[in-house]
Amino acid sequence: MDVSIVLILLLAGTLVTLFSGKSAGKVALAFGILSLVASIVLLSDYNAGKSINVLATWMENPQIYFALNGDGLSLAMLLLTTSLLPIIIYSTFGSEVKNPSSFYSLILFMGFAMAGTFLAADGFLYYIFWELALIPIYFIALNWGNGDAKERQKAVVKFFIYTFAGSLFMLAGFAYLYTKAGNFLVGNLSNLRLSDQEQFWIFLGFFAAYAIKIPLIPFHTWQAAVYQKAPTAGTMLLSGIMLKMGLYSVLRWQLPIAPYAAKAFMATFLIFGIAGTIYGSIVALRQKDLKKLLAYSSLAHVGLIAAGAYTLTVDGVRGAVLQMISHGFVIVGLFFAAEVIYRRYQTRDISQMGGIRVQAPKFTSMFLILVLASVALPTTFNFVGEFTVLYALSTIDIWFAIIGGLTIILGAYYMLKMFQNVMLGETNAKPFADLTFQEGLTMAVIIGVLFFFGMYPKPINDLITPSIQQILNYTLKS
């Protein structure tokens, strides 16, 4: 069995779901779970030392391979995708979805594209998946989003054009690499001996794509608006998985291909990342819209992750990957909590909330756990990542750790403030039913994952470390 099975499953799911009418959600969930199972089987194959890679010639001229690599890093991201996908699909079951077959089909398609992005070992293939992921989310946000239609269009189109713009520069970079290497295989590209100047431009070209996708400040302006306008499932896909595409790509493509530039720019991008962390935290403080607040919190987190990745140390990168995975889960959970509230109050305006705890103790507890996980309380998965990243930063320069570490203060500040304003206080006049079984299960699964890996991150760690080591070997080779 090789990794293409997941892609085939997801693509098949897309098609089947498209034609399954009212039961689309269940079909999609089934395919999501199937792909999760497949990924787990793949994982065990990988751990057993079996090859799960795919390498087939797609075209002779230009030399393009259908190459999928399942190394530890890719598998970790694949697992993140395939485990979040069923959760996201399941999470929508509580709300009315118009035109469900298209909706779920688009979600699966997006999963397909994202999984492909994580697996692709051929630059061309990778780029195709990368761009492909943009289309479903565009339609999901456009058609199933909320808020004023005009505003939504503006935000979504901006998002699309902006991210597309960034990736085109990456495409130009790939085109250049192709002329040098004659194919797109990541191994070959990493082995290219590019001149410093070439690396500089390639790095910048890739950076344009990744900085917008991740997003790093000041390229983040699309983020909050889209998160706010997209339907929650879309926001989850965006924040839970798609953001990680950019971060993953930094590791997989940007660093090994342009190692000199990576080293030369390291400090700059560390500062970018850390500045984003602080900036995101501060802006989040005064947000009125719950989803926007979470968007900025996400901005803060990915800034730190990016900083971790750019430390070019094993710890930093490993922390970044751990943090990517944990952030994926926690942010999905948080957005789901926002959705739970929205289902009952039909608003995301924080000022209209408050006093929910009295009526919904189960929800409160779960929400609080997610909030705490997001502020990286020890024993949660997020702590492991954040600790590792901050530690790596401290080995570069203790000031990076101190300033980056401000996020644990500011993060606590805005998250708890949000929690207080949303959940606590005098009983809200509007009734608030506690979690349904479906909602509770969704959140419980996420929380379970967060705690389990918070206490026992070793499996993931063991999975990703060899590939990270390998990437850094490429990057740090002189």
Added chain:
Amino acid sequence: MNTLLAITGLGVLCLLLEIANVRKAIIPLTIVGLLGTLGITVADYGKVESHYSNMIVTNDFSVSFSALFVVLGIFLIALSGDFYRDAQTKISDFVSIKLFMLAGAVAMVSFGNLSMFFLGIEVLSISLYILAASQRLNIRSNEAGMKYFLLGSFASGIILFGICLIYGAMGTFDIVEISELTGSAELPDWFFIGIVLLSIGMLFKIAAVPFHFWAPDVYEGSPTLTTALMSTLAKVVAMATFYKLLTGMNANIYYEYEIVIMVISIASMTVGNVMALRQASIKRMLAFSGVSHAGFMLMTLLNIKTSAGTLLYYASAYALAGIAAFAIVLYVTRNKSNEDTYNFNGLGKTRPVLAAVLTAALLSMAGIPVFAGFFAKFALFTSNIQAGYLIVVIAAVINSIISVGYYFKVILAMYTQEPTEDKKPVPFLFYAVGVVAILLNIAIGLYPSAVINLIK
């Protein structure tokens, strides 16, 4: 040669069928005939032959492009049936003009002598003048025809002048002889002036800046089917011919000339895209988009030795997307007085398949993966980086970004606006043409090498 004969024969057959009063049979018969022609054309693949004193040559280039033209021709003729439903009496005229035009197009890519080229381009142009003005009670159509005619004859004059100077320099019209002579030291300067004038004429035909002014007006005013024809077939034909002229005559393109092409290419992309942003009429928008695609296709000339395959691929991708898009535009603007974007409101709800086809077509034009337009752009980028023209690539990248803006305007209208009217029935052929064209587009998007390696 066979292709040319077959198509011309079909054209005459059309006229005969009209006389025989079997109008209904015209379109099906033509399509079948064209499919046969396609077979004849493809059968020639791999041969290198010349016919009749080297007037017509058959090689991979001509066969591949001819096949593309025939395919496009089939689509366009398939759409004609419904489009001319109010002018049944003239249907044979329309179809035969299109067939003759197709013959002109084939002649343009398979010429071995400049006279064939000139006649081919004139057949094509005159057919287009006629088709543009063919709604003779519609002043807009008249105006479009007039504009196209005037500017087109003007350009023909310049092309003719160019041919004349080449003849003056070489003493022959045969491109093989010309290309042999270009190697000699005693090359009169007239040759280059001739090439430049010829190029200008061709730049006009493909609507490159600053010779593009006719395009939006003519596209807008012409009957929509004609617009489809112009923006797909005519543009691709002109570009292929331009390419063939330069390579066939071994015009030994020198640096300054490349600079000019580069500047025009960048200008076309930029002007086309920026202007397209603010157009209310979708036909006008597609016209400007066509201008920008002309700029993209011009990029192939900067790496002329190796980019024939790329050009073929880009042309196919662009034309197929264009056909698919126009099939939907034709449906939507049926019985409408204009082609403004608001007509597309809510198409995603009333006609999801058509909307999906149009969306895919626009995405292809914007260069989003799996659609052929993406790979086309990518191939262009690669070939231009190879040639060292990074600036063009960067300009192309920036322009691709701008282009998303207007393509998405239509997509937005389809999916986010409420429908303004009830469903109308969709003629089967519209569905068929749109879906088949976009499937072809996706197919070559997934297997680019199938097309890109046709011309070695």
Added chain:
Amino acid sequence: MSTVLLIFCILSAITLATAFLTIFTKQPIHSAIYLVLCFVSVAGHYLLFNAQFLAVVHIIVYSGAIMILFLFTVMLMNLNKEDEVHKPRVTRLAAGIIFILTSLVLLAVFIQTKPIVGPYDETGVDYQSIKVLGQVLLNEYMVPFEFASVLLLVAMIGAVLLSKREKTEKN
């Protein structure tokens, strides 16, 4: 100055002058007549080259067919009065400048080119009699010749298509 050159000069002067007058004359009819004169002078040039057949064809096609078509149209539209409003002064001025510019640039380009050195070929072989032309046209150039028929066919269909009254029009 040889006679031939003198004839050339005179013919050229006539050609250019009539061409100008075609454009400057306000009356369309007069324009047409000047154009005929222009064509005739061009035919004179052909004769100077000893291309008699071409000259004859030229007269027949241009002065005979094309000009008649023009005149017919002018008459049809009843345009033979000075009702044409001139373009704005600026446009006319610009047109003049462009004219001068174009001619100067083109002339300069050709002046700059490498001058033709040595005497011109004089093969003495007949290359422009009807016989030779016919052979070339129907042997070597058979395909284009046939293709020209397609062109004319298209033009014919087109002209008919554009002028034929449609049935709906009658109602």
Added chain:
Amino acid sequence: MGNILNEIGIENYIFLSVILFSIGVFGVLYRRNAIIVFMSIEIMLNAVNLLFVAFSTYHQDAQGQVFVFFSMAVAAAEVAVGLAIVVSIFRNLGSIDLDNLKNLKG
């Protein structure tokens, strides 16, 4: 029969042709009357035809003259179609003033 160009020079023909061509261009730009504009285009084509013949003599080659036939055919075809368009515009608009044709813009 000597080559006449020995006495006149091909350059002179080129110049004549260029000027005639430019006059044609000028006419196209200068006039509003569609018919006169057509005539100007005919002048342009004639200028080229003249040059073809001159080159034909220059090379002592018949092909140039044969090409002139094609050129004439093209000219005739163009005029036929062009005039048809003019007539149909005249029927619709009552005028053949090119400056009135500004419905399509923007």
Added chain:
Amino acid sequence: MDIAYILLLLLAPFAGFLFNVFFGKKLGHNGAGYLATFAVFVSFLVTHFYFVQINQTAQPVTVKLFDWIQLGKFSIDFGIVLDQLSLLWLMFVTGIGSLIHLYSVSYMHDDENRHKFFAYLNLFIFFMVTLVTGSNLLVMFIGWEGVGLCSYLLIGFWYKNQDYNDAAKKAFIMNRIGDLGFLIGIFLLGHLFGTLDYAALKSAIMSGAEVDHTMLALAALALFIGACGKSAQIPLYTWLPDAMAGPTPVSALIHAATMVTAGIFMITRLNFLFGISSADMQTVNMVIAIVGAFTALVAATIGLVQNDIKKVLAYSTVSQLGLMFLALGLGAYEVAVFHVITHAFFKACLFLGSGSVIHAMHGEQDMRNMGGLKKWMSVTYITFLISSLAISGIPPFSGFFSKDEILMTAFHENKALWVIASLASIMTAFYMFRLLYLTFFKEFRGTDEQKHHLHESPALITFPLIVLAILATVGGLISLPGNSWLSHYLEPIIAYGGHSEHHLDATAYMLMGLAVVGGLIGIGIAYAKYLKKGEVPPADAQMTGFHKLLYHKYYVDEVYDALFVKPINAISTFLRDTFESALSGLVFGLGKATNAIGDSGKMLHNGSIGRYLFAFTLGVVAIITYLFFNKIV
């Protein structure tokens, strides 16, 4: 076997927590409370078992549960160490914890969310146990943050009141400031030594490996900042008084006896680091001592004028913690530990006593509305009195011994600090008796309604009071001057031999005398002022001058607010409203500009054939000119 016991120790409270969270509501009226108490008591028993064992063997028990986090240079396991220090701490954490749980059963019996309260308390014990028993800094950090979380949950237990929630949030965030310091310290140590394990760190440091001593001192300073946050030292102390918003047992357990001593625990745990004799480290120690002394003084001055019964106790706690830090800074770790223990006894007793009072007064906390309560609440009164005497340093109560040790150390090391500490002690005596007099003596000043309901608390409340009062009385025995069991017990822990025990010479006796006299003076002033003159503190509005300054806690909260909170919020608002939209506008602006160009381009395409032809011709001319006049081919 050890593993099973240790898991029992660790997981009994956690199991209690889980059980109470999920099923607490179904356990009947007091079921949750008893269950929770039982869970903690199990822990206490296990602790006791090990405590006895270590007293015999003196061998610490170490257990590695599993690998937790891997870093490039080292990995961090989840390990437990039961040595003298942790067992000592566990003894009073679980011991006092059990008592307070028991107390709470009665105290909280009217609250509808009792089961949650007990769940949180159990969770707190769990984290506290983790904090104390962890074998490396990161496991301690789990407990460290965990107890902070429980503190947050319990301060904001009455979540309908947003002021309480604010207090909870404030506690959490101020703790997090300290936590950042803690983390930085961890990073530095990890980076320097490649381990976070105490034993490994200790041997690395003790072996005298070449390390950057400045970095070590920085690490120590960072860790101290962490301790400041948790143990409410200047400048991070303001959360603790606000934390009194929580139910009183919480204040007793978390904000007096256990959690706030975590900072002292940490520094004692790392005494091998803090005790290094390098110049830089001495500076750090000096900082600790000075911060401690000033915290003691400042908090005591504020305590002088507070009218909320719990606020007084809170400032008293801050002040006492300051004294402990003073001892730490002076290198007298076992003295600090001693004071921690005695303080845990009498302060828990005081808080519980105040809780008993508040319970009787139906939530009233303002002493101005109390008075004469000893008539109704004799047990509470007596235990309260004992504890007050203990905290005031009156022999033979426990506080006397521990406080005296601190003062004595200060006297030997630094006279100025001794003066400050002594002043703080005098003030302590004063405000404690002010509290006592205002609450229990004179006439009742509350409403008749309240008076009607006054009663002694039930046995479940008084029993812990009595136990704690006894402990507060005899607690001093564990470290009698000259013959300290505690010093002996802690010997294996103290890396540098501890500080030399004070000989009972004349100076020592004189100092003891001075301290007692000081305490008596404080009590005397309070007696004169509140009992004899019968003064009642003025209403808030009538306060003036220094009094007002003190009453408003030197306006520190306001200053912090103005310095940090408001600016950050203002920046946030600015970024949200102005900067973000500007940035967004920039991106949109590019689009708009392109659109504008497109619009103006429309004027170029004005439909005129003439213009098109002009452009055409000009294009031709331009191209030809460029090509043929630039460079001739």
